[in-house]
Amino acid sequence: xxxAKGILILMSINIVGVCGVIILTGFTGLFSLGHAGFMSIxxxxxxxxxxxxxxxFLLSMLIGGLIASLxxxxxxxxxxxxxxxxxxxxxxxMGFAESIRLLFSNIYxxxxxxxxxxxxxxxxxxxxxxxxxxxxxxxTFRYLNSQHGKLLISIxxxxxxxxxxxxxxxxxxxxxxxxxxxxxxxSGGMMAFYYTYMTPNxxxxxxxxxxxxxxxxxxxxxxxGPVIATIILTALPELLRAVARWRLVIYGLLMIIVMxxxxxxxxxxxxxxxxxxxxxxxxxxxxxxxxxxxxx
Amino acid sequence: xxxxxxxxxxxxFGGLKALSNVNLEVNEGDFLGLIGPNGxxxxxxxxxxTGVVKPxxxxxxxxxxxxxxxxxxxxxxRGISRTFQNIRLFPKMKASENVEIGxxxxxxxxxxxxxxxLPKQRNKDKENYEQALRHLEQVGILEYKDAYAGELPYxxxxxxxxxxxxxxxxxxxxxxxxxAGMNNDETKDLINFLSKLHKDTGITIVLIEHHLDVVMELCxxxxxxxxGSTLAYGNPKExxxxxxxxxxxxxxxRQKTNV
Numbered sequence: 001x002x003x004a005k006g007i008l009i010l011m012s013i014n015i016v017g018v019c020g021v022i023i024l025t026g027f028t029g030l031f032s033l034g035h036a037g038f039m040s041i042x043x044x045x046x047x048x049x050x051x052x053x054x055x056x057f058l059l060s061m062l063i064g065g066l067i068a069s070l071x072x073x074x075x076x077x078x079x080x081x082x083x084x085x086x087x088x089x090x091x092x093x094m095g096f097a098e099s100i101r102l103l104f105s106n107i108y109x110x111x112x113x114x115x116x117x118x119x120x121x122x123x124x125x126x127x128x129x130x131x132x133x134x135x136x137x138x139x140t141f142r143y144l145n146s147q148h149g150k151l152l153i154s155i156x157x158x159x160x161x162x163x164x165x166x167x168x169x170x171x172x173x174x175x176x177x178x179x180x181x182x183x184x185x186x187s188g189g190m191m192a193f194y195y196t197y198m199t200p201n202x203x204x205x206x207x208x209x210x211x212x213x214x215x216x217x218x219x220x221x222x223x224x225g226p227v228i229a230t231i232i233l234t235a236l237p238e239l240l241r242a243v244a245r246w247r248l249v250i251y252g253l254l255m256i257i258v259m260x261x262x263x264x265x266x267x268x269x270x271x272x273x274x275x276x277x278x279x280x281x282x283x284x285x286x287x288x289x290x291x292x293x294x295x296x
Numbered sequence: 297x298x299x300x301x302x303x304x305x306x307x308x309f310g311g312l313k314a315l316s317n318v319n320l321e322v323n324e325g326d327f328l329g330l331i332g333p334n335g336x337x338x339x340x341x342x343x344x345x346t347g348v349v350k351p352x353x354x355x356x357x358x359x360x361x362x363x364x365x366x367x368x369x370x371x372x373x374r375g376i377s378r379t380f381q382n383i384r385l386f387p388k389m390k391a392s393e394n395v396e397i398g399x400x401x402x403x404x405x406x407x408x409x410x411x412x413x414l415p416k417q418r419n420k421d422k423e424n425y426e427q428a429l430r431h432l433e434q435v436g437i438l439e440y441k442d443a444y445a446g447e448l449p450y451x452x453x454x455x456x457x458x459x460x461x462x463x464x465x466x467x468x469x470x471x472x473x474x475x476a477g478m479n480n481d482e483t484k485d486l487i488n489f490l491s492k493l494h495k496d497t498g499i500t501i502v503l504i505e506h507h508l509d510v511v512m513e514l515c516x517x518x519x520x521x522x523x524g525s526t527l528a529y530g531n532p533k534e535x536x537x538x539x540x541x542x543x544x545x546x547x548x549x550r551q552k553t554n555v
Contacts, residue, residue, distance in 0.1 A: 139411055146410030146417060147400050147424075150389075154397045157386035164346055165464055166372035166401040175407075221388065269388055 005126050009194055011234045012133035013124075014211070017187030018230045019140040019223075021211045024180035026220045027144055028173055029156030031090040033208050034075075035184045037097030038068040040104060040203035042185025043192040047120045048110050050193075057123040061189030068185025069178045071100075076177040080170050085159075097208060104200040116199030117192075124194035132190065136183060141223055143179065152176055153221065217258055219265030224272040229265075298323045299468060299500055300345070305354035307337070307344050307524075314340040315524045317354070322468065327494055328502045329515030329532075333544060336521040338504045339381055342470050346378050347371040359467070373401065377466035379457045381473050381504075387446025391437065391456055394445050395428035398463030428463065435459040435489065451482045455489075462493070468500040475507045487513055512536070520544070 017039060024030050042064035049060035075096040079089055105114040143149060151172050154162040163169045192198055210233065218229030236254070240247040258266065300322040307315040315337045322328055330338050343349045345356055347368035356364045363371050377398075386394050409417050432438045435455045440448055445456060454474055461469055474490075475483045487510055494501055494514075505511050511518060512532045520527040520535060522544045528535055535541055 142411045142413060143407060146407075147403050147405065147421070148407060148410055150393060150397060151400065151403065153389060153393075154386050157388055158384050160348070161380065161384035161386070162397065163368045164348070164372055164378060165398055165460065166369050167397070168369050168402065179407075 007235060007238055009124060009126055009129045011231055012129040013187055013190045013194060014214070014230045014234050015133050015227055016136045016190060017184050018211050018214050018226050019136050020180040020183030020187065021215045022140060022223055022226050023144065023152075023176050023183070025212060025215050026222065026226060027149060027152040027156060028176045029220075030085060030173065030177070031087070031212065032093040032180075033090045033205065033212065034093030034095070034097030035180070035211055036203040036205065036207040037093070037100040038072060038181040038184035039188030039191065039207065040097070040100050040200065041068040041071050042188030043198060043203065044104060044111060044117070044188075045185075046189035047117050047192040047198070050123075051117070051120055052110060057121070057189075057193055061186055061193070064189040065182045065185035068188070069182040072177050072181035073174070076174055076181075080173045080177065083170075094205065094208070097203070097205065101200045101203060114199060114201075116197065116202070118197045120192050120196045120198070122193065122196050124190055129190060129194070132186070136186065137223070137227060140183070144223060148172075148175070156221075213255065215265075217255065217265055219267040219269060221269030222265070222267040222271055225265055225267030225270075228267070228272070299326075299359060301355075301357040302341075302345070303355045303357070305341070305344060305356065306352050307340055307349055308352045313524050315344065315351075318521070318524075318526055320519060320526075322500060322502060324467075324500055325498050326500050326502075327514055327516050329511035329518040330502060330504045330521065331506070331508065331511055331518060331535075332521035332527070335523075337524040338521055339472055340524075341521070342378060342472055342502075342504065345371075346376060346470065369401075372464065375465075375467035376470070377461040377464045377468070378470035379454075379461050379472055379474060381476065383450075383453050383457055385445040385453055385457060385460070387444065389445055390442055391432060391445055391448065392425060392428045392441040394456055395431050395459050395463045396424050398431075398460040399424045399427055401464065431459045431463045432456075434462065434493075451478055454478070454486075462497075462499075466499065468502065471501065471503045471505075473504050473506060475505055475510050483507060483510060486510070490514055 017035065020038070021032065021035055024032055042061070045067045046057070046060040046064035049055040049063060050057050075092060079092045084092060104111050107113065111117070144152070151162070151167055154167060155169055155172060159169055188203070195202070214230045214233050215226045217233065218226030236251060237247055240250055243250070298321045300320070302318060302320040305315055305318045306313065318341065330341065332338055340349065344351045347363070347366055351364055354364070355362055358374060358376065363374065386397065404420050405417050429438060429441060432441055435458055437452050437455050437459070440452055445453065448456065458471070458474065475486050478486065490501070491514055493499065503511065503515060516531065517529065518532055518535045519529045520541050527544055528538045528541050530538070
């Protein structure tokens with residue numbers, strides 16, 4: 001049971017991080033290869049605050065998220081103001097994440113350099129992580145389905161037109177980057193309190209790639225798609241443990257197959273919703289009521 | 297005072313002068329046509345006014361304020377709206393959402409309003425949606441409200457772009473070749489629609505068009521650009537009989553030479 005629990009916690013941690021990438025990549029259309037950097041900042045800040053200063057873990061996770069969010073301005077302001085996009089933005093973010101990793105590897109007081117932090121109190125249990133995950137998914141859903149989300153989609157679809165209509169493109173992009181970095185920071189904090197041990201290398205480029213893969217795999221412009229993709233991509237390596245040697249091969253093949261046959265991702269820009277089902281049930285009930293009445 | 301005043305506007309791309317010393321005055325309620333051969337600088341003039349390209353010299357005054365060098369979104373918020381020669385819709389958004397973006401522009405409620413789902417958000421969203429439908433009806437494409445913009449037929453896309461531009465409630469509307477690629481019937485529809493729009497709302501319109509019959513029928517005044525500078529300005533009759541314009545459009549009769 002502990003094993004399954006562990007996977008569920010890992011899933012919810014990943015979903016929180018992926019929600020951040022959904023906002024930035026799925027809706028604003030900015031590819032980022034450096035979200036692990038924000039997770040790293042969130043994780044270290046949260047862990048240090050709780051371990052050395054005894055601050056309650058939820059509060060320190062929030063502070064970690066905020067600091068990750070602020071740090072995104074360092075890279076976001078110059079790049080987004082200069083209208084950097086596409087591959088260029090992705091590479092700038094990759095450089096940011098790498099420099100964070102190297103920076104943390106070389107700070108010894110509190111950060112403990114490349115040896116990493118150990119003995120972080122274990123705070124993340126299944127209930128807490130699921131609650132945080134649910135709150136974050138709800139938050140993302142409300143944000144992206146509001147006007148704010150619509151403006152982000154318009155920027156992704158046709159930036160020039162959006163700007164000439166009067167949308168402050170730089171400001172909206174920065175807002176989405178700030179929120180995205182905040183969510184990744186929270187995800188990092190959750191990771192710290194679950195693993196209880198981390199080194200700067202925990203937050204390597206691979207982690208960023210996995211999150212980006214989940215969003216592309218699930219569908220750009222969808223929220224439920226990437227969430228489902230995250231669940232699959234987190235569970236898959238565990239399910240494939242039986243065929244350990246072929247694990248990565250199967251993982252890679254699956255990615256290629258999905259991209260070949262559904263280049264828009266699992267769900268494209270659609271959402272899975274219960275609404276059609278509810279509607280159908282209501283309709284059937286109505287029909288049944290009517291037939292009962294007529295039968296009398 | 298005129299709505300838009302352009303003085304000695306010059307735009308350079310490297311060594312090429314796309315526009316040199318263009319002067320133009322647009323009054324409120326005008327319907328101005330902008331014609332000229334390809335490469336005359338018509339679209340560049342639009343781009344300079346809407347802030348896409350930075351003019352190297354000259355002034356652009358809109359409602360008495362110099363808007364030269366301002367950011368495009370700031371200029372748009374002042375009440376200048378435009379459409380594009382090559383359609384620029386938001387293809388993966390529904391037709392109604394495309395128009396909604398034109399209405400929203402700057403978020404009308406904060407992020408925490410959105411997250412908490414306060415009535416303020418729901419009312420605003422509903423209001424915008426209804427207004428978007430009104431604009432779609434105005435241009436006569438209400439039946440396409442739920443279709444994705446990228447999947448619409450070409451003529452409808454053109455109209456949708458106009459609907460989106462009108463939705464920003466502009467003081468002046470720049471239309472860049474709205475009849476491009478349209479057949480005769482569609483063009484006639486467009487002429488009727490634009491003259492009705494101008495009559496109903498009194499909005500100031502500046503129109504670039506290669507279909508001269510459209511320009512001649514709609515516009516009160518016409519400006520002819522050639523090679524980046526003003527060739528002629530006047531009402532349609534004057535333009536049609538202007539020898540310079542005929543020369544630029546059709547060419548000169550070749551002189552008989554003795555060989």
